[in-house]
Amino acid sequence: MKKNIKIFLPLFVCFILTVSNFYAAAQQLGKRKISPEELKEWNNAPVTENLFSKISVSEKAKAKDEAQAIAAFVLKAMLYRIDPAAYPIDDKESSLEKIALDAIDKFSPSTLSKAKLRTTALMADPQKKARLLGKFKDLDFKKEFIAPDIKRIGKVEFKPVLRSAQNGAFINIEQPTIQLVGTGGPLSNYETENLPAFNKLDLVLRKVHCVDETDPESPGDDDMVVGGLLVGASGNTNSANSFASCHFDDGDICNHGDYPFGTYSLNSTPGYPKVFYCILQLIEVDTDEADAAKALTDVMKLVGTLVSAVNPVIGALVVAVAEAVQIFTGWLIDDDPFYPFGISLNLNSQNKFGVDGRSSNWHTGNISDHGGTYRLGFYWQLKN
Numbered sequence: 001m002k003k004n005i006k007i008f009l010p011l012f013v014c015f016i017l018t019v020s021n022f023y024a025a026a027q028q029l030g031k032r033k034i035s036p037e038e039l040k041e042w043n044n045a046p047v048t049e050n051l052f053s054k055i056s057v058s059e060k061a062k063a064k065d066e067a068q069a070i071a072a073f074v075l076k077a078m079l080y081r082i083d084p085a086a087y088p089i090d091d092k093e094s095s096l097e098k099i100a101l102d103a104i105d106k107f108s109p110s111t112l113s114k115a116k117l118r119t120t121a122l123m124a125d126p127q128k129k130a131r132l133l134g135k136f137k138d139l140d141f142k143k144e145f146i147a148p149d150i151k152r153i154g155k156v157e158f159k160p161v162l163r164s165a166q167n168g169a170f171i172n173i174e175q176p177t178i179q180l181v182g183t184g185g186p187l188s189n190y191e192t193e194n195l196p197a198f199n200k201l202d203l204v205l206r207k208v209h210c211v212d213e214t215d216p217e218s219p220g221d222d223d224m225v226v227g228g229l230l231v232g233a234s235g236n237t238n239s240a241n242s243f244a245s246c247h248f249d250d251g252d253i254c255n256h257g258d259y260p261f262g263t264y265s266l267n268s269t270p271g272y273p274k275v276f277y278c279i280l281q282l283i284e285v286d287t288d289e290a291d292a293a294k295a296l297t298d299v300m301k302l303v304g305t306l307v308s309a310v311n312p313v314i315g316a317l318v319v320a321v322a323e324a325v326q327i328f329t330g331w332l333i334d335d336d337p338f339y340p341f342g343i344s345l346n347l348n349s350q351n352k353f354g355v356d357g358r359s360s361n362w363h364t365g366n367i368s369d370h371g372g373t374y375r376l377g378f379y380w381q382l383k384n
Helices: 004-030 035-043 058-083 096-104 110-121 126-136 146-153 289-310 315-331
Strands: 031-033 163-166 170-171 200-212 222-231 237-239 243-248 252-265 274-284 343-346 363-364 367-369 373-383
Touching: 035 363, 058 126, 058 289, 058 315, 096 237, 096 289, 110 126, 110 289, 110 315, 126 146, 126 315, 170 243, 200 222, 200 274, 222 252, 222 289, 222 315, 222 367, 222 373, 237 289, 243 252, 243 289, 252 274, 274 289, 274 315, 274 367, 274 373, 289 315, 289 373
Parallel strands: none
Antiparallel strands: 031 252, 163 170, 200 252, 200 373, 222 237, 222 243, 222 274, 274 343, 363 373, 367 373
16 A cells, blocks of 8 residues: 555555646636736737738739639539549649649548538538639539630639748748738848758747627637638748637737747748748637637648649739638638738848847737737747
8 A cells, every 4th residue: 555655655656746836827817807918018019011001903803713713613522522423633743723622632630521511511502612713613524624714714724833842841942032021020121140040930929919809799708719821932832830828808918928929941942132021810719719729720721732733933822822811711611710811021131130030029909800809929030
């Protein structure tokens, strides 16, 4: 008995310490009403401009047409995955149906299962199908080749960009022209000799602030999921690390510590300046948040793969991604996605932020939709 006690006691102490540490972490990272001091600190931090606030109506309309055409190719691939005999596809490696099929085959089992159900429901709902596809709503998806009809109906023709794989990311073989340059990131230009040689860049999320809960505000609160799509200096794309945030009421703030949202390579293009983008996506969910976060990661990878395959120019790519993200989250996740918010960093050298490579704290402007408004706090971190 005493021997058993000697064995059990250290385990019990370890358990108590673990629970205590977990409780302390939960207290630190949990939500609370924002204090006057925090609000002052938050309001004094620089605000990054939303990349999409300056997009013209014509640019947005063109991007939406492209995104709906891409959605048609993805829908064709989903229908083939449901019933290959009824919905044959153009299976050449360079076809968008095949690229889309390969992308959805990388979905998690739960995301793919739900995507099939939502696709079946979509095909039975003409109004929802029209909202998703726009002018492509009447396509005959039982045809093997839909690209000619998409070109005829929408004057949209895609020629997939040849890309090579490097470290698991899609990277342009040729450096594209950068058309869309934002102001994200602090304005420090500190440069000197003998500073560390950085080769990576982290986007780190700190806090989520609920300015105003979505409508209707009662009963219940907002269960928020945050995700994003990273666009690197070469046009390579990757999903950010989606996560479930807190359950929010008006004025709540949720501290996520130093959450590693995504990492960019500094080596995908030669020389400086380099511009890095992130398209942020918030979703208010009524389903399981962890499952929704996983689905959002899958959808972001799908969007990045398809949009980067047809847009060799980074500026056009970023605009098209915003429209595609909105379309695909509404279709494949089917909760309440906010319109995407774009941030960027114009990096003029790897020493922009000094010896420790850390920017100051920034936050987004208001991210508003569904009657609610949120802001995200973040910083940039250069590292080896």
